[in-house]
Amino acid sequence: MPHVFSPYPAIALLALLLPAGASELPGPADAAPxxxxxxxxxxxxxxxxxxxxxxxxxxxxxxxxxxxWSDGAAKxxxxxxxxxxxxxxxxxxxxxxxxxxxxxxxxxxxxxxxxRLIERxxxxxxxxASYVWDSTGTEALLAPAYGVLxxxxxxxxxxxxxxxxxxxxxxxxxxxxxxxxxxxxxxLSTVDDTPMPGNETLARDALGYLHANxxxxxxxxxxxxxxxxxxxxxxxxxxxxxxxxxREADTAVQSLRVRVVPGKPGDSQLVARxxxxxxxxxxxxxxTRVTDDVAxxxxxxxIEQLTxxxxx
Amino acid sequence: MRTTLLIGAVLSLxxxxxxxAEPSSKDAKAxxxxxxxxxxxxxxxxxxxxxxxxxxxxxxPDMTRxxxxxxxxxxxxxxxxxxxxWIAAVSPTNTAWSGPWGISFTANLTPDPETGLGQWTExxxxxxxxxxxxxxxxxxILPPMPVMVYKNFTDDDLAAIFAYLQSLPPVRNQVPxxxxxxxxxxxxxx
Numbered sequence: 474m475p476h477v478f479s480p481y482p483a484i485a486l487l488a489l490l491l492p493a494g495a496s497e498l499p500g501p502a503d504a505a506p507x508x509x510x511x512x513x514x515x516x517x518x519x520x521x522x523x524x525x526x527x528x529x530x531x532x533x534x535x536x537x538x539x540x541x542w543s544d545g546a547a548k549x550x551x552x553x554x555x556x557x558x559x560x561x562x563x564x565x566x567x568x569x570x571x572x573x574x575x576x577x578x579x580x581x582x583x584x585x586x587x588x589r590l591i592e593r594x595x596x597x598x599x600x601x602a603s604y605v606w607d608s609t610g611t612e613a614l615l616a617p618a619y620g621v622l623x624x625x626x627x628x629x630x631x632x633x634x635x636x637x638x639x640x641x642x643x644x645x646x647x648x649x650x651x652x653x654x655x656x657x658x659x660x661l662s663t664v665d666d667t668p669m670p671g672n673e674t675l676a677r678d679a680l681g682y683l684h685a686n687x688x689x690x691x692x693x694x695x696x697x698x699x700x701x702x703x704x705x706x707x708x709x710x711x712x713x714x715x716x717x718x719x720r721e722a723d724t725a726v727q728s729l730r731v732r733v734v735p736g737k738p739g740d741s742q743l744v745a746r747x748x749x750x751x752x753x754x755x756x757x758x759x760x761t762r763v764t765d766d767v768a769x770x771x772x773x774x775x776i777e778q779l780t781x782x783x784x785x
Numbered sequence: 786m787r788t789t790l791l792i793g794a795v796l797s798l799x800x801x802x803x804x805x806a807e808p809s810s811k812d813a814k815a816x817x818x819x820x821x822x823x824x825x826x827x828x829x830x831x832x833x834x835x836x837x838x839x840x841x842x843x844x845x846p847d848m849t850r851x852x853x854x855x856x857x858x859x860x861x862x863x864x865x866x867x868x869x870x871w872i873a874a875v876s877p878t879n880t881a882w883s884g885p886w887g888i889s890f891t892a893n894l895t896p897d898p899e900t901g902l903g904q905w906t907e908x909x910x911x912x913x914x915x916x917x918x919x920x921x922x923x924x925x926i927l928p929p930m931p932v933m934v935y936k937n938f939t940d941d942d943l944a945a946i947f948a949y950l951q952s953l954p955p956v957r958n959q960v961p962x963x964x965x966x967x968x969x970x971x972x973x974x975x
Contacts, residue, residue, distance in 0.1 A: 638916075640915050640916040640917075640936075641916065643912075643916070644912070644916045644918060644921070644922060648922055690922045690923075695909075695922070696904075696905070696906075696909050696920040696921065696922060697920065697922055697923070724962045725962075751965045751966065752886075752924060752925050752965075753887065753924050753925075753927075753963055753965040754924070754965055758918065758922075758923055758924055758925070759918075
């Protein structure tokens with residue numbers, strides 16, 4: 474399945490729901506936060522109306538501007554908030570979600586494979602779970618916390634599919650300022666006035682892709698802050714370029730040491746890591762077994778039109 | 786449990802010498818380091834992270850180079866060429882391993898800021914052991930590191946281990962990056 478780039482889809486409904494400052498969405502009646510065990514069935518998590526696969530009116534679908542590559546899986550996403558609660562959007566780089574917030578993401582290859590759930594608990598922490606669909610597509614059951622490796626899935630690349638462990642979930646979701654990655658100012662903005670270097674559309678698509686696929690680890694905090702690929706609504710692309718272009722990496726990959734060489738994608742380690750699926754080299758390091766060829770071509774085109782920074 | 790707590794409280798009073806005596810944070814830190822030393826010495830860390838030498842009684846960890854990882858001076862060997870039923874090989878120092886994953890080198894666990902754990906945080910260390918990823922976020926930590934065993938440590942135990950490792954004298958020793966196996970075809974095979 475080709476990876477579809479939808480540069481800046483207007484999310485009209487969300488724009489209406491998120492007019493300014495804090496915003497409200499309806500939530501399921503049973504969304505009171507607690508530390509109860511995770512439901513054993515997806516149908517018990519509030520996503521659907523009881524006894525059916527009809528979406529609950531309490532959940533709201535959304536689509537981020539820039540998608541995470543998931544080996545070609547089709548994805549659908551939903552959010553619910555507890556009744557009367559709101560998202561604090563005062564910091565555009567780190568929206569704060571009320572306890573009881575739930576997100577679901579469904580992954581499909583010909584049919585639904587898994588639906589992941591993220592929930593904020595009363596103590597402010599988050600919990601993560603995955604529900605694996607049965608072969609008839611009528612129910613999904615809670616996966617073990619240690620995940621499932623190489624699950625046979627017809628239609629998935631190579632016929633296998635990995636359910637992430639809870640630690641895998643935390644690894645990607647807890648490396649940034651807020652664990653919610655696809656529901657943010659950068660991911661939902663309908664108008665983006667952030668200036669981009671060179672070809673604006675190309676730069677926005679390429680840097681947006683890097684934001685969605687890399688910035689959950691490569692941001693301004695933590696052990697990997699030497700590379701910051703956060704597409705900031707406030708600060709634009711300056712820091713991304715500073716940490717990538719003509720910057721030498723600690724480790725060589727296929728003898729390439731410079732992260733991005735302007736005009737030369739073949740000499741840029743970034744492209745080599747995107748292409749590789751050698752576990753020691755590949756980026757992202759988990760959640761994908763096959764290269765995103767469309768994204769590689771996009772990033773190559775972006776690097777080709779880059780010029781060396783002044784002063785070099 | 787209640788009885789245990791009561792006995793513990795009484796012992797605390799006796800040990801402290803006076804009601805209300807609390808162990809100082811310095812004492813708590815020292816006990817954490819000591820606990821970490823105990824765990825490191827009893828769970829095999831020296832087996833691989835301290836280079837082995839041929840001692841008078843046979844191979845043994847060279848404790849003058851405790852926990853420095855694969856010696857930089859030993860360089861990067863060629864991958865092992867194996868035949869028969871063998872799947873992996875190890876260097877005489879027990880710090881370089883060759884197998885289907887490529888060549889892995891044991892890490893410098895001393896707090897040297899550039900080549901060891903000097904810039905690591907306790908969170909990075911805990912994440913790395915729990916999820917088996919370099920720095921808690923990157924490439925997989927490779928065999929033979931028994932992450933699947935060590936991930937079962939409690940947070941307190943991992944904090945104690947980290948505190949002990951950070952208390953060691955820093956030793957500059959740049960361990961090589963792992964040597965990857967040949968690139969795999971991106972067709973879904975692992």
